Amino acid sequence: MTAGPELTGAYGPVRRKEDARFVRGQGTFVDDIQRPRMLHGAILRSPLAHARIVSVDIAAAQAHPKVEAVITGETLAGRALAWMPTLSQDVQAVLATDKVRFQGQEVAFVVAQDRYAARDALELINVEYEPLPVVVDAKRALDPDAPLIRDDRDGQADNHIFDWEAGDKAATDAVFAAADVVVAQDMLYPRSHPAPLETCGAVADFNKVTGQLTVWSTTQAPHAHRTLYALVAGIPEHKIRIISPDIGGGFGNKVPVYPGYICAIVGAMVTGRPVKWVEDRSENLMSTSFARDYHMHGEIAATKQGRILGIRAKVLADHGAFNGAAQPTNFPAGFFHIFTGSYDLRAAHCEVTGVYTNKAPGGVAYSCSFRITEAVYLIERLVDLLAGELGVDAGQLRMQNLLRPEQFPYTCPTGWEYDSGDYPRALQLAMDIAGYAELRREQAAKRARGEYMGIGLSFFTEGVGAGPRAHMDILGLGMADGADLRIHPTGKAVLAISVQTQGQGHETTFAQIVAQELGLSPDDVDVVHGDTDRTPFGLGTYGSRSTPVSGAAAAVVARKVRERARIVAAAMLEVSPDDLEWAAGKWQVRGDPEQARNLAEIAMAAHSALDLPDGVEGHLDAETVYNPPNLTYPFGAYICVTDVDPGTGQVSLRRFIAVDDCGVQINPMIVEGQVHGGLADGLGMAMMQVIAFDESGNCLGGSFMDYLLPTSVECPSWELGETVTPSPHHPIGAKGIGESATVGSPPAVVNSVLDALRPFGVRHADMPLTPANVWSAIQGHPLRTDLAIT
Amino acid sequence: MRISMRVNGTEYSREVEARLLLIHFLRDHLGLTGSHWGCDTSNCGACVVWLDDTPVKSCTVLAAMADGRQVLTVEGLERGGELDPVQQGFAECHGLQCGFCTPGMMLTARWLLDQHPDPSDAQIREALSGQICRCTGYENIVRSVRWAAEYEARARAQEIQA
Numbered sequence: 030m031t032a033g034p035e036l037t038g039a040y041g042p043v044r045r046k047e048d049a050r051f052v053r054g055q056g057t058f059v060d061d062i063q064r065p066r067m068l069h070g071a072i073l074r075s076p077l078a079h080a081r082i083v084s085v086d087i088a089a090a091q092a093h094p095k096v097e098a099v100i101t102g103e104t105l106a107g108r109a110l111a112w113m114p115t116l117s118q119d120v121q122a123v124l125a126t127d128k129v130r131f132q133g134q135e136v137a138f139v140v141a142q143d144r145y146a147a148r149d150a151l152e153l154i155n156v157e158y159e160p161l162p163v164v165v166d167a168k169r170a171l172d173p174d175a176p177l178i179r180d181d182r183d184g185q186a187d188n189h190i191f192d193w194e195a196g197d198k199a200a201t202d203a204v205f206a207a208a209d210v211v212v213a214q215d216m217l218y219p220r221s222h223p224a225p226l227e228t229c230g231a232v233a234d235f236n237k238v239t240g241q242l243t244v245w246s247t248t249q250a251p252h253a254h255r256t257l258y259a260l261v262a263g264i265p266e267h268k269i270r271i272i273s274p275d276i277g278g279g280f281g282n283k284v285p286v287y288p289g290y291i292c293a294i295v296g297a298m299v300t301g302r303p304v305k306w307v308e309d310r311s312e313n314l315m316s317t318s319f320a321r322d323y324h325m326h327g328e329i330a331a332t333k334q335g336r337i338l339g340i341r342a343k344v345l346a347d348h349g350a351f352n353g354a355a356q357p358t359n360f361p362a363g364f365f366h367i368f369t370g371s372y373d374l375r376a377a378h379c380e381v382t383g384v385y386t387n388k389a390p391g392g393v394a395y396s397c398s399f400r401i402t403e404a405v406y407l408i409e410r411l412v413d414l415l416a417g418e419l420g421v422d423a424g425q426l427r428m429q430n431l432l433r434p435e436q437f438p439y440t441c442p443t444g445w446e447y448d449s450g451d452y453p454r455a456l457q458l459a460m461d462i463a464g465y466a467e468l469r470r471e472q473a474a475k476r477a478r479g480e481y482m483g484i485g486l487s488f489f490t491e492g493v494g495a496g497p498r499a500h501m502d503i504l505g506l507g508m509a510d511g512a513d514l515r516i517h518p519t520g521k522a523v524l525a526i527s528v529q530t531q532g533q534g535h536e537t538t539f540a541q542i543v544a545q546e547l548g549l550s551p552d553d554v555d556v557v558h559g560d561t562d563r564t565p566f567g568l569g570t571y572g573s574r575s576t577p578v579s580g581a582a583a584a585v586v587a588r589k590v591r592e593r594a595r596i597v598a599a600a601m602l603e604v605s606p607d608d609l610e611w612a613a614g615k616w617q618v619r620g621d622p623e624q625a626r627n628l629a630e631i632a633m634a635a636h637s638a639l640d641l642p643d644g645v646e647g648h649l650d651a652e653t654v655y656n657p658p659n660l661t662y663p664f665g666a667y668i669c670v671t672d673v674d675p676g677t678g679q680v681s682l683r684r685f686i687a688v689d690d691c692g693v694q695i696n697p698m699i700v701e702g703q704v705h706g707g708l709a710d711g712l713g714m715a716m717m718q719v720i721a722f723d724e725s726g727n728c729l730g731g732s733f734m735d736y737l738l739p740t741s742v743e744c745p746s747w748e749l750g751e752t753v754t755p756s757p758h759h760p761i762g763a764k765g766i767g768e769s770a771t772v773g774s775p776p777a778v779v780n781s782v783l784d785a786l787r788p789f790g791v792r793h794a795d796m797p798l799t800p801a802n803v804w805s806a807i808q809g810h811p812l813r814t815d816l817a818i819t
Numbered sequence: 820m821r822i823s824m825r826v827n828g829t830e831y832s833r834e835v836e837a838r839l840l841l842i843h844f845l846r847d848h849l850g851l852t853g854s855h856w857g858c859d860t861s862n863c864g865a866c867v868v869w870l871d872d873t874p875v876k877s878c879t880v881l882a883a884m885a886d887g888r889q890v891l892t893v894e895g896l897e898r899g900g901e902l903d904p905v906q907q908g909f910a911e912c913h914g915l916q917c918g919f920c921t922p923g924m925m926l927t928a929r930w931l932l933d934q935h936p937d938p939s940d941a942q943i944r945e946a947l948s949g950q951i952c953r954c955t956g957y958e959n960i961v962r963s964v965r966w967a968a969e970y971e972a973r974a975r976a977q978e979i980q981a
Contacts, residue, residue, distance in 0.1 A: 048910040051918030052902065054853020054893030058919065061852035144843070145836065226857045226865055226919045226953050277855070277919030278953045310858040532917030532954045702913045705956030733862035733951070741944040741957040 038614070039544035039551050042698035045537045046551075047530070056275040059230045062245045064303035067232070068097055070296050071147035072289055073137040073154050074312065075129035078165070078387040078726020079176065080158035082125055082136070089153035090139060095146035098299045099154070100138040100292060102126035110295060112181075113261050116285055116503055117361070119190075119352035120181075121390060123288040129158070130178055130350035131389050132728050133315035138292040140304055163387045163726040164188065166816060167324055167347035170384035178350055178385045188385040190352050195366035196341075196378035196443045204339035204376040208330035212414045217795040218403045219815045220322040220347070220388070220720040222314050222730065223395040224738060225531070227277020229317055230307030231290045233297040242297075243270045246290055249283045250569025252527055253506060255561045257286050260504075262294065273559035279531035280710075281394030284355040284571050285318050311731045318355065318391030319720055322347035322815070323365075323403045329411040335419055337372050337430045339442075342379040342407055346392065352383065353390035355571070356399050357501040357508065363393055363400030364492055366443040370408040371452055371490045371664060372430040377442040387726045396710060396771035398491045399572050409487040409776035413783070414792070423486050423780065424465060428456055431488065438757070445492055447662045448764075449754045450690070456488060458750050459666035459688040468670060476788060481673040485781025488667075489773035492660035493765035494577020503568060509656040510574075511565025512582035514543065514590050516649040518636040520629025522547065522554040524586075527567020528579040529559035533703065533767060535575060538695045539583050542761065545695075546587035547594075547628050548614020565652065573663075573765030576695070577756075582655035584760040589651035594631045596645050601626055601634050661756045661764035665689040665773050669781040675789070678804030680782055682712060682743065688750040689769055693762035700766050701749060707770025708747050713739040714771075715778035717797050719814050729817065822886040826851065827895030835882050841875075842866045844882035845892060853893035853922045857951070864950025867923035868892045874930050876949075893922035896929065904967040904974075905929050914963030916954035923950055928964045936975075937968055 050056050087099040102124040105111040112120045125136050137154050141147035162176040169175055170188040179185045205211055231246040242264055248254045251271040259266035276283065289306045296304035308317070324345040330338045346362060348354060356363045362381040369377045393399055412430075416423040431452040432439055439447045468484050475482045498507030513525040524543050530536060540554035557563050567579060591611065598616035599606040602624055609616045617625035626634075628649075635649050670684040687704055694700045717737040720730040730736035755762030775796065782798050783791060786806060794802055794811035802812045823832040826849060833848050845851045845868065856878055857865035866878040869891035896903040905928045908914065915921040924947060931938055931946040938946070943964045944957070952960060 044910060045913065047918065048915060051915055051921050052893075052906040052909050052925065053897060054851075054922045056853075056918045058852075058855070060846075060856070063850075144847075145838070224953065226863060226917070226951060227855070228857075276917060277857075278917040280953070310860065532915075534916070698913050702916060702955060702959055705958045706916065706954045707956070709956035710953075732860050733858045734860050738951050738953070740948045740951060741961065742948040744957045746940070746961075747956060747958050 039541045040695050043537055043541060043551055043696055045534050046540065047534060047536050058227055058275050058277055059232060059245050059247050060307045062232045064232060064234055067303040067305055068140050068142060068300060069144040069147045070138055070140050070293055070304050070306035071151055072135050072292065072312065073151045074316065075125065075132060075134040075136055077129060077158055077160055078132045079130060079161040079163045079178065081128050081161060083157040083159050085137060086155040087137065090150040093146065093150045093153060095142040096139060096150045097142065098140040098296060100124065100295055100299065105295065110262065110291060113286065113291060115351055115353040116355040117352040121351035121353055123291045127181060131387050132726050133312065133389060135288040138296060140296040140300055165386055165388060165722045165724065165726050167345050167384050167386055170386050178387060190348055190383035190385060191361045192380065192382050193361045194378065194380045197376055198378045201339050201341050201376040201378035205328065205330045205341065208338050209333040210331045210415065210418060211328055212411060212418050213328040214411060214414055214793055215326050216407065216410055216793060217815060218321040218323040218325065218406055219796055221320045221395055221714050221718050222720050222736065223280035223282035223320060224314060224736065225278030225280055225282050228308045228310060228313040229283060229287055229289065231293040232303060232305045233293040234303040235297040237301055240268045242268060242294065243272065244294060245272045245274055247276055247283045248273045249279045249531060249571050251529065251559060251561050252566045253503060253568055254286055256506060257504065271561045273529050276531035280396050281320065281571055282318055284394065285353055287317060310733060314720065314736055315728045315731045316389050318353065318394040319349065319389055320391065320395030320397055321403060322392065325403065325407050327407045327411050329415050331415055335421055335426050335429055337374060339374055339376040340369060340408060340411065341377065342368060344379065344381040346381055346383040347386050347388065348383050348392050349386060349388040349390040351390040354392035356393045357495055357503060359500065360399065364398065365400040365404045367401055367441065367445050367492050368404035368407055369441045369443060370405060371432060371488045373432050373436065374442055388722060396707060396768040398493050398768045398772055399495065401491050402772045405487065405489040405772050406776045410779065413780045424460060427486060427488050428453060431456060446659055447490060448659055448756050448758055450662065450664050451752060451754050452488065452664060455664060455688045455690055455752050456666040458752060459668050459686050462748055462750050463668045463686045481675055481785040481788065483671045483673060483781040483785025485669045485777045485779065485784055486667065487773055487777040487780060490662055490664045491769060491772055492662055493573035493768065494657050494661045495572050495574055496657060496660055498656045506568060508568045509654050510567030510579045510582050511652065511654045512579065512586040513565050513652040514586045514650065516590055516632045518633050520553065520632040522549060523557060524554060524583060525557040525564040526579050526583060527565055528570040528575040531570065533575060534696065534699045538699060539580065541695050542580055542583045543587045546584055547591060549628060573767040576763050577661045577759060577765045578655060578657050580763055581657065581760050582653055585655055586651050586653040589653060590649050593649045593651060594628060596642065597631050597635045598626045600639055600641055601631065658758050661692065661759055663689065663691040663764040663766060663769050665769055667773050667777040669777040671781040671785055673782060673785040673803060675807055678800035678807065680716060680798055680803060682745050682778065684748060685745055686748045687770060688752065689766065690752045690754050691766035691769065692754060692756045692759065692764035694753065695763060703766045704749060704770045705747050707768060708774050709739050709744050710771040711774025712744060712778060715775045715796050715798060717799060719797050721815055721817055723817055820883060822883055824885045824888055824890055826890040827892060837883055839882045841877040841880040841882045841885050845877065851892050851894050855919050855922065862951065864923045865920050867926050867950065869926060869930065874927050891926065893925060896925060903929060904970045905932065905964065908963040908967035908970065912959050912963040912966050914955065914959045920950060920952045924952065924960055928967065931964065932968055932971065936971060
């Protein structure tokens, strides 16, 4: 373990640069973009989950006085654009030509003079459907009589997508055969949706004369989208500019390319005018990337003394109608196989089977760190079930089995190399903040009185910062990220990065990174992002990768500048570069602070007529591409206290204690905010959020009246703690933090509620733990939450 | 139909369709894009503005219903080049991340502090409970509103002393 830099200098709770515009209402989101002669697009969507398209009659819509174009699957087929590649080596219909395969699928696109007229014209399109049998239950997708969803795929005879496994099956089976105790549980991580408050949208502007395409788009990955558009539409990549302006939350929802983006581009090409398309909330919830939908069978093996030996899992993964999961190519189940968690296990094995259903595509979204959310939930529920089986305290069982600090770097049974950690310290801190022993005493007293209080724990380890390009790519694009740093003659800096903020505060934290390396104030550093014409190539912001990958790039490029500055400073001071040391933000002659030059002085000299050594260029600008040697492994210990009313099933979340360790913190204020937000997400998933379907494939979570999200009154005042264990391989010792709380908190909530329900003999209930579900569980019949919910 | 209203102190008169929503009137017709649209169903509150003295969800108010009335949006919170204490509080306490819900949150917070200059945390949470933030987990929004309340209490105390 190496020591990171002290929390001094430019690091610290610096107020955000972004906020000056946002608090004045001067942000620029996609729907705020206006272009001269701009038209508005709207999408006609399928009301049915599975149906053959007999005919699409657009005559009446075309006759609407304000309609400029109506585009159908046939129009697109004429341009070879009816289908587009997904991020998981599948294809997805842009506009349906043969069949619709989920409710809400895109069927036609209207371009009109205003957004109201575009919606009016949708009503004038007449689509004749021939309904087909529907598969909504992943468990029935592989039945011999299940209808074939993807008859468009050559050789596809059933709804099977992939089988994938990780770990050592034989070794794991041997561990289980010899174990004193084996606990097994089926559990569902139900389909959820990230639901950023800003829905997805785009403004496409195509200049027929120059061939230049500019797209303002709600994308978390502008460079990857540019490459994909070039490949799909055949537009030369240097003629495409993707601008990702202010983004109203992403959470993974804005990683994929959606049909609407393509439609806006085609609309602009067809009409010769800019086209804006912004989906409504129902479109967002029903058609864009969902999250989870993992049916898991987990087993955990232990000695009767409570030593955990192994874990194994079989997963049925519902990917919807098109395999559009956004994850590195070689990882069809994401990083699920980090499901060994934070414990010292001997063996592990998992098998994952992916299937098609008549539901919206997606799967990897919503702050899941590429399926680590599901992995953490599985093992943390199993550990609690094991504690119940052994009759030991769930906190004590965790403490007994956590990896010890001296075991790092630690290679887990499925091959992940955890970079650094001090797990017992984090768990102890969480228990201290919670007053764990006192809570258990209170619980015992309440149980004696017939009151139902729960205490739930979870401990998580994430692997974030994808990733080493030798192993990780998306569509063949290695997951390394560039950074360019310009130093103006007066010493002011402009950093251009490939990742962009959707609220994470990059304009502030990345300025802090550069400022810290160069002895500047963060005010002297501007951060350019979210524009492919102005930034170097990189894969974008998701999977908590900004700080681990792009943050590292920012530090590395700043250090390159610093080394260039050293040569210039040496020339200024008429000494050898070797005689200089970097101290207090300046290059100084070793041991002589009087003989020193700061970056502004050096920058001016670098642009001057100063005589530089042979072969040394002037100026200080530098660029880099950062290929991470490993993921970073943030971790944390969470404790949730709930009170359950057995008469109504109502759960009150009384307290939530979160201790996070994300290594060195650039801006603790922003780290805290990231954790707060993730905790609310975790609470939401555990207690209210689910995208369920009825047997006909109707989406039952298609509006905010049906898809419930936590508000200020459901959320408690979060209680946070922190430990700092620097990453040994990251240039500044930082790890990712953006998804930790979303990954780590759901099992703490669920464990807490089930702990409260222990007197009723309730062993397990699937999320979300709505009053109806909790009440049913008390009656002995927990609900199947993904198919229909009452 | 022609409607007229005073928005942030400026009088506007426009020819509009009767069905036009107030949020679209403000954003598309007046170019005041600080107010956002988020859900269609009055659940998220990204579109909250004041109609006369009351916060409303402008996605479910027709522009015609605001005819002859006063509207306050986020663009009108700043007075004489000085940020409203609520705006300062949000920036000071990291009360926003993506910034999309922020204008609506601030307008409700401004209304709350006008009604209750010293609200409890529970009152702040209750006042904001008809609005959704997907980023902050609400804790720092509560802190931001409390910061503004304390700032204004100090200002009032100084005024009395003076």
